[in-house]
Every structure is written in structure tokens, then in C-alpha cells.
Amino acid sequence: MTIVLNSKGFKLPRLEKEKFVSLIHLGLDYDRNAGLFSIKSYNNIEKLIETVGVILGDEVVFQQICIGCGKSFGCKECSYVETCSTKNLPFSCVCPKCLRGQSSEASLVNF
Amino acid sequence: MQKQSDLLWVEKYRPKKIADVTGNDEAKALFLDWLKNKKHTKKAVLLYGPPGVGKTTLVMAAASEYNFNVIEMNASDTRSEKAINAVAKPATSYTSLDSFSGAAKKAGGNVLFLDEVDGIAGNEDRGGVNAILKIVEESLVPVIMAANDPDVEKLRPLKKVCLLVRFHQVRIPLIIALLQKICRLEGVKAEFEALERIAQNSKGDVRSAINDLQSLSEENHRLTLQDTLTLSSRNKDVSFDDTLRGFFSAQSIADTSRLLSYSNVDYDDFLLSVADNLPKRYTDAAELAKAFDFVSKADVFRGRIGTENWHLLKYFFNCLAEASAVNPASYKPFTFITPPIRVITLFWTKGKRTTLDAICGKIGAQCHVSHQIAREQYVPYIRLILQKKPKSPLAAWFKFTPEEVNFLVTMGRF
Numbered sequence: 001m002t003i004v005l006n007s008k009g010f011k012l013p014r015l016e017k018e019k020f021v022s023l024i025h026l027g028l029d030y031d032r033n034a035g036l037f038s039i040k041s042y043n044n045i046e047k048l049i050e051t052v053g054v055i056l057g058d059e060v061v062f063q064q065i066c067i068g069c070g071k072s073f074g075c076k077e078c079s080y081v082e083t084c085s086t087k088n089l090p091f092s093c094v095c096p097k098c099l100r101g102q103s104s105e106a107s108l109v110n111f
Numbered sequence: 112m113q114k115q116s117d118l119l120w121v122e123k124y125r126p127k128k129i130a131d132v133t134g135n136d137e138a139k140a141l142f143l144d145w146l147k148n149k150k151h152t153k154k155a156v157l158l159y160g161p162p163g164v165g166k167t168t169l170v171m172a173a174a175s176e177y178n179f180n181v182i183e184m185n186a187s188d189t190r191s192e193k194a195i196n197a198v199a200k201p202a203t204s205y206t207s208l209d210s211f212s213g214a215a216k217k218a219g220g221n222v223l224f225l226d227e228v229d230g231i232a233g234n235e236d237r238g239g240v241n242a243i244l245k246i247v248e249e250s251l252v253p254v255i256m257a258a259n260d261p262d263v264e265k266l267r268p269l270k271k272v273c274l275l276v277r278f279h280q281v282r283i284p285l286i287i288a289l290l291q292k293i294c295r296l297e298g299v300k301a302e303f304e305a306l307e308r309i310a311q312n313s314k315g316d317v318r319s320a321i322n323d324l325q326s327l328s329e330e331n332h333r334l335t336l337q338d339t340l341t342l343s344s345r346n347k348d349v350s351f352d353d354t355l356r357g358f359f360s361a362q363s364i365a366d367t368s369r370l371l372s373y374s375n376v377d378y379d380d381f382l383l384s385v386a387d388n389l390p391k392r393y394t395d396a397a398e399l400a401k402a403f404d405f406v407s408k409a410d411v412f413r414g415r416i417g418t419e420n421w422h423l424l425k426y427f428f429n430c431l432a433e434a435s436a437v438n439p440a441s442y443k444p445f446t447f448i449t450p451p452i453r454v455i456t457l458f459w460t461k462g463k464r465t466t467l468d469a470i471c472g473k474i475g476a477q478c479h480v481s482h483q484i485a486r487e488q489y490v491p492y493i494r495l496i497l498q499k500k501p502k503s504p505l506a507a508w509f510k511f512t513p514e515e516v517n518f519l520v521t522m523g524r525f
Contacts, residue, residue, distance in 0.1 A: 039137075041141075042137045042138065042141075042277060043275050043276075043277045067285075068288075078284065080282070080283040080284065080311075083283070083311065084282060084283065085279075085280050085314075085315065086279040086280050086282055086315070091136070091137065092136050093282055093284050093285060094284040094285060094287070094288050096284075099284050099287060099288065100303065
């Protein structure tokens with residue numbers, strides 16, 4: 001089963017110091033008060049996702065925000081997921097409904 | 112002034128605002144955060160990612176939004192230490208002459224933008240990376256760089272002093288949405304599947320997607336899936352010979368333009384081959400002269416395109432197409448000269464050039480001169496001396512081998 005995470009804040013189980021440091025080096029940020037991790041740098045995103053996946057023991061996917069309707073959706077819903085070379089990044093895209101539906105006109109204004 | 116309707120859509124719809132740049136939101140946010148923050152932790156920023164994803168566009172849009180003057184150096188400029196210092200040094204100072212003009216008071220200052228820094232290579236750009244490093248260290252203004260491949264060994268020192276911002280390929284849904292918007296503004300009735308196909312074919316390159324849309328729909332203002340079927344041939348390997356054959360047998364300018372835009376031949380080699388074969392194609396002197404005139408214009412555009420100004424490719428194709436269609440009716444099949452004569456010549460003379468280079472190296476080591484000076488100013492005289500007296504002590508002093516002495520004695524022109 002794929003784990004869907006919110007890039008702006010997600011929880012991880014308690015980590016060993018080395019693992020925590022490596023995640024921070026890879027581009028994660030940690031909010032000590034809220035106990036939430038968030039993505040600070042996207043330069044090593046593939047490695048980061050792989051490492052988080054190993055920690056959680058499953059495939060990790062980040063939620064996408066639709067620039068048309070503003071709702072969250074997963075890459076799984078997209079019909080181009082097989083050919084997409086930038087899965088997970090950026091975290092904003094156009095959801096299938098907006099792309100084919102009436103609201104796509106509204107979304108286009110954002111470009 | 113150029114009319115709006117004459118513009119390439121890529122230029123017409125080039126984003127003027129940061130918000131209009133498609134995709135790569137995280138990269139945009141990181142870059143803008145750096146640009147707006149006066150106390151940068153890193154003095155320079157390196158935007159990197161595949162071509163056509165909006166690196167240059169973002170810099171230009173940000174500059175326009177924050178009123179920065181962009182001082183740009185790209186791959187078409189020589190970027191040696193001297194050239195970089197000549198352009199960048201004055202630009203990286205806050206007090207430039209601009210600041211005394213009334214209009215510039217509103218400006219947010221200068222930004223130095225070095226595009227395609229991964230292209231800095233070879234003798235022409237000698238010392239370029241070190242000069243950039245120095246500029247970054249001393250600069251009082253933001254220094255922005257862009258590269259397609261940041262893993263080039265030469266860029267390693269630059270990466271240490273730069274904030275790295277990675278750009279990804281723009282996703283298919285985002286490209287489709289952008290194409291939909293352009294279609295709406297241009298009054299093009301397009302099938303969704305056709306736009307989908309263009310977006311998929313572009314492989315994340317927004318620029319090529321917009322160019323494809325324009326070339327397929329500009330004329331009829333309609334776009335069907337059927338119209339986009341020719342796009343698949345872009346990725347097929349149309350051989351050099353087939354392209355050349357198609358070029359010379361084309362019946363119209365449009366035929367040739369289409370052929371060229373779908374072929375992946377090396378444009379420089381192709382241009383040389385066309386020039387080699389034109390005398391075989393046109394036997395009439397007036398037609399040949401006209402064709403060569405178009406080829407020379409194409410050559411000018413190829414030079415202006417360099418590695419960056421691909422929006423001029425259309426004009427390069429047009430000029431070449433005109434050369435192919437000076438008199439379509441006069442075409443008779445002929446045997447092509449291929450590869451280009453220049454390439455063949457370079458191939459056959461490689462051994463000789465290597466020997467001459469080694470000789471120049473030895474002269475340079477003894478006389479403390481460059482290879483070029485040795486070749487131009489020393490070799491002719493050493494050759495004359497050795498022709499008169501092959502066992503001259505000069506040969507031993509330069510440490511020439513008997514083969515090198517023989518080469519110098521017997522060499523024709525160099």
C-alpha cells in the first residue's frame with residue numbers, strides 16, 4: 001500500500017540520530033514544537049522520498065495540490081502517471097477533473 | 112516594430128510575471144526567497160534543470176517584477192576571464208552611471224545573470240569559472256547562474272558558493288493546461304487529445320510544446336489528433352542521407368521546412384553538406400548563386416542561434432528551405448557528396464595535424480611561446496632551415512624525432 005504524505009507537515013516514527021541527521025541533510029526540516037517534518041529543499045527529493053519510504057516501510061507519495069480547484073489529490077488519479085518523469089514534484093499540478101472539466105478554464109488563469 | 116501577430120507564440124506568451132511561469136513552484140519559491148532576502152547566506156544562485164522548463168524566463172519575469180536591470184551573459188558571448196570582468200565588474204557595483212538618471216531611480220538595482228554556465232569550456236572561455244568565482248565573492252549585487260547540467264566537473268567550485276535550485280521537467284497536465292490557454296487566446300479550436308499528444312511529445316519542454324502547437328495550428332486555427340500524427344517522427348531517426356535527399360528533391364519551401372523541423376540531423380554538418388552539394392543540384396549559374404545566397408543567410412542565422420536563441424531556428428529553416436526550392440522543376444537525381452568535405456578533410460589530416468601539434472609543443476617548450484605563435488611564426492623558418500640542412504643542430508635542440516624532421520621538410524602548406 002502506498003503512503004500518501006502532506007509535504008507541508010508529516011510525522012515519522014522516532015528515529016536514530018544518524019537517520020535523523022541524514023534526513024535533515026537530504027532536505028527535511030523538523031518542527032520540534034509540532035513534531036512535524038516538512039520538506040525544505042527539493043534538490044535531493046528522489047533520495048529523500050526513498051529514505052522516508054525505507055523508514056516507513058512502504059512506498060511514499062506526496063499529495064498534490066490542484067492549481068485549478070485547490071484540492072489535494074494523489075498522482076495515482078492522474079492518467080499520465082506512467083509517463084511522468086517528475087512524480088512527487090512539484091507538489092502542485094492540475095487534477096484530472098480540472099484538466100478535462102469545465103473548471104480547467106478557471107485554472108488556466110493561473111498560468 | 113514587429114507586430115504581435117508576427118511574433119512566435121513562445122515570445123508572445125513568454126511570462127511577464129513570476130506567477131505566470133508554469134510549474135516548478137518550489138524552485139520558484141526558493142529562488143524568490145533568495146532574491147528578496149538582502150542578507151543572502153549564499154551570494155549566488157545556480158538554477159539548473161533540463162532545457163525549456165523556465166529558468167531564464169523566471170529570471171526575466173522576476174527582474175521585470177522587482178525592477179532589476181539584468182546584465183546578461185550567455186553562451187553566445189565569449190566568457191573568458193577578461194570578457195567576464197569587462198561586463199560583470201562594472202555591473203556588480205551599486206553605483207553605476209544608471210543611478211544618476213531619473214528613470215533608473217525606480218530600479219531595484221542590477222542583477223548579473225550568467226546563462227548556460229555549463230557551456231563555459233575550451234580555450235575561448237579560459238579562466239571563465241575562476242573569474243565568475245571572483246565576481247561572486249566581490250559582488251555587491253545578486254549573481255544568478257543557469258545551467259542544464261550542474262554535474263560538469265568545471266562547475267564544482269561554483270556549486271560550493273551557490274544556492275542550488277533544481278528545476279524539473281514540466282508535467283504533462285501543466286503543459287496541456289498552458290496549451291489550452293494559448294488556444295483560447297489565439298482562437299484555435301483544438302481537440303483535447305491533440306494537445307495531450309503535443310504535451311507528451313514535448314517531454315517536459317514547454318518551449319517545444321508551444322512551437323509545435325503554433326506550427327500545427329497557426330494556419331487553420333483548428334487542431335485535430337490527426338494533425339499531430341506527424342509529431343511522432345520528431346523522435347525517429349531520419350538519417351542524414353534521407354534528410355539530404357528529401358531536402359534536394361523537395362517540391363516546395365513548406366516541404367523542406369517540415370522535413371527539417373522533424374529531422375534530428377546536426378545542423379552544422381547539414382549546412383556544410385548542403386553547400387557541398389548545391390553545385391550538383393543547380394547547374395544554372397544564376398540559380399546556384401541565388402541558392403548560395405540563401406545558404407549564406409541560413410549560416411548567419413545558425414551563428415546567431417548559438418546554443419541558446421532557438422527561437423531563430425525558424426528563420427534558419429526558412430532560409431535553407433528557400434535554397435532548396437529555387438527551381439523545384441529542375442531537380443534530377445544525383446549522387447550526394449556526404450559527409451561534408453570539410454569533415455572528410457579534417458578526418459584525413461588528423462594525423463598530420465597531431466604531428467604538427469606535437470612539433471609546435473616542442474617549439475613552445477623551448478622558446479616559451481604558445482602553439483599558435485609556434486605554428487605561425489616559428490615553423491615556417493625552422494622548416495626552411497631543415498630543408499637546407501636536415502641534420503641541423505636545431506633539430507636536436509628542439510628534440511624533434513626523425514619523423515618530425517621529415518614531416519617538416521616534406522610538409523606542403525600548414
